Amino acid sequence: MVTTSENVVNDTSLMDEPEDKKSVRQSASTVIRDDKLSEGSVEQLDEWNVATALMSIDANHPAHPHHWPKWKKWFVTITYTLLETYIIWSSTAVINFVSYFQEEWKCSSQAAYLVQSLFILGNACGPMILGPMSDIIGRKWVYVISILFYIIFQIPQALAYNLPMMAINSAIAGICGSAAVANVASSMCDVFTKETVGLGMAFFVWGANAGASIGSPIGEALAEKNWRWFYWMNMIVGGFLVIICFFVPETLPATNVMNYAKKLEQNNLQISTLAKAKSAVIRAKFALTMAARIFVTEPIVAALGLYNGFAYGINFLYLDGLFPVFKYNYNMSYMHANETFLNFLVGVTLVVMLQPLQDWLYRRDKKKNGGVDRPEARFLMSLVTVWFFPLGLFWFAFTSSGNISWVSPLIAGGFIAVGDPQLWLAMLNYVTDSYPSVAGSAVAAFTLPSFTLAAVLVHLGAIMFNNMTTTWAMATLGFISLSLVLLIYVIYFFGHILRKHSRLAITQEALAERNEKHVEV
Template sequence: MLNDSHAVPPTGMEKGQPQSTMSESNTGADQALTALQKVEVGTASHPIHWNPVKKWAVISVYCLLQTFIALSTTTYVSAEFLVKEKYGGSSQVVALGQSLFIVGTAVGPAFLGPLSDIGGRKWVYVGSIGIYAILNIGTALARNLPMLIIFQFLCGAAGSTALSNVAGTIADLFGDMDGAGQPMALFVMSANYGPSIGSPIGELIAENERLGLPWIFWINVIIGGAFAIIMCFIPETLPRIIISNSARKNKSSDPTELAVIEERVDVLKEMRFVTSMAFRIMLTEPIVTFLGIYNGFAYGLLFLYLDGVFDVFAVNNGLSYIDADLTYLNFVVSVTIMFAFIPVQTWFYKRDRKRNGGVGRPEARFLTSLFFVWGFPISLLWFAFTSDGSVSYWSPVVAGGVLGFCDPLLWLAMLNYIADSYTNVAGSAIAAFLIPSFLIAAGCCHIGIVMFDNLSTKWAMAILGFVSFSLVALVYVLYFFGPRIRSWSKLAKK
């Protein structure tokens, strides 16, 4: 559910052509290096040496930003009936407001990610979120449905800075995956909090006669503007910028620090590299492509699940609309448990690395997922066959909670696996992973309408459960045959 130049903290600060393809370039290795490669973690001014309280405070603010942006994907859903009342249009057309917002979050990082890697994180955060707040004025004052949909797309692109930068900021502050494991889990947790709380918040706003549809967007203007102001006072975290400023201030003579000061980066060249390499990986690396499809299905399940919530809990179980929406909070509980569980996966990974002579295997990122991936089909079928109101509504609530634990856990495992496998082109590989993910998730916003309009809740969810059995096999294939598959790649780490 991310798309950025450092979607997970890579094992190094690498970015450029992979070693296996360096010989293809006539210009030599120097042109493949960027300023990030010249940053030494040992440098005293590197942000990795900041006080832990300061680092966690910075990350907490940015993770709250991620939650705020993510909830916009579902607050709109709760107000879709008001959109139809005001502007007209079919359910599918109105749903474009949600799906194009998701597409926008995939498009934005194509330029926001490289910009933050080159010019610094801070002012990309401030500028893009400020623009996000301004664009939401357009959605609040939209004169017709096409105008509303277009502004939703633009808001998604501007708000995607939470996807482009937050994980990169974690890489700045915590370094490699061992140090950044728990902060990344916080990021994944915050990304899942947003959609979970967005629907009940949207319902409360939509049902309030004093607020109504425009306030779905006016609240974004207020909170987005507040975030933009607050982030003006948060320090820069990009190591290259910090070390450069420190060296100038202290008139350093250290060769490494001087190299950072003298580095000049071509912004357009950097963007072209990330984008072109992302499409190359997406088209030629089956590992990334299939994981992207898998993640698109897993992410799309959140929206498919939301489409079925009212049928299951309001129609079949007789709950009010707001009570039905509140059942979506089971994901909040589940992803919090996932956050607390991450040290267990980290322990398994470190043990595997120790047994492997100190070398980490990318496949070891799936050690706990080999078990929990089964939660996908089990929870979906459990939800499906207890959703007709014949048993307590707590049964599908708990089933959804199981899904809410397995989904983010596997998402984090996939991000880590790709970062480990494509260390030299981690940013482009993550982008290649997320392009199909977002497109499929956006499509699920419309597929869910068709499924729940034409099928019972039981069989709509059951079909998803049966399909997910085939996807479970993907994790097992990667775990047992991953090294052989990576050996066929020119880009993946052998």
């Protein structure tokens, strides 16, 4: 495609501008590079062309968030990490309320666990709309509005007078809160380059696991007074976080590029394409279908999502077994037994500390590959740490009978607390590296099977630990996790073959090949 000066900037005043200012303006105008834009796609955009347009935004554009100062990037990172921690702690806090639900509403444990599983299922379904929506209208207001509704739906949970009311509102709250579960990964991809996104994504994973880790002790502390206070507390904390979110800048590159162009009063083919992409009809079609299309048409995302679903579900099953082991086998108090969940906080903190090593391995792999990054290199450290998951489960299973010091199963849990988050981190980095332009949609497609399977396994865990000894229940999880290790090796060695057949997976090789076809003025 030949970009004429009329397409770039229709402003003769540029002739009198200094060269440095002119170069910035011209850099701003080369927003999109794609053959399809010259074929009338501005008039006939569909969801795939929108994705292509978003894919082609130039990371060198001066308005791109990659060029923000470090303090601004870390303000975004820390705020959204805290928001995610806040949402996730509800998924484990509610475990402590099950016995109270049974007593108050005369229901079975399986029925009471619906409050937890429907919340997790809401986390699975919400991103299917909120993820693509954030890819096209921006991240900030998706966060703010969805979290406001999350806060509102804490009220009917705090006032619930029967189980159906509690379960339904928990599901709705899960949908509303899912923006913080899925979209934070997209925001990290927005503001950090591929070379530096690892640490930002590590904080995202830290937030999720920290929430799950501290949720149970918080839930137990409040349940001893009145479990309803947990939901009132959620309202207060949520209100504080929403106020902070109002001051967080928009991170979506497309929105920042368009705002920059409007400021310079540019009106060219590329900007028109982005503006068309934000029209109401295209926006609705994109939001309603893109994540589902990615899940159906992108085998990498579906496979990793299913894997993570088993891993995440096994993690919940492990947490289900953690409490009875330390409560009954080691005669700990309810509160002390719940505090053993904090080993996950220690484990995921270690994952964050190890991330610079993974980043170094990633950069070394890029250098060996002629300066071209490979998304598969995100799994270099996982090729080792993935074994921590089955190791920790077997270790826990056969040392948690009460005949060996309680320190042993706690250390075993620490291995799980390193292996599981580190693997999740690698998968998220892989997905966002492969689908950077539609990261919100890709993470949503990845999240759907992850949280759906986790919701199902919440109920399976109750059955397992009621009908099996803790030793064999945990050992069963260990055997299942062994079969899952294979997928990581398959993706590492053969993922590049799958990406070649993708419409949306983008790599530097593909970008280089595409850009060779264009001549820019």
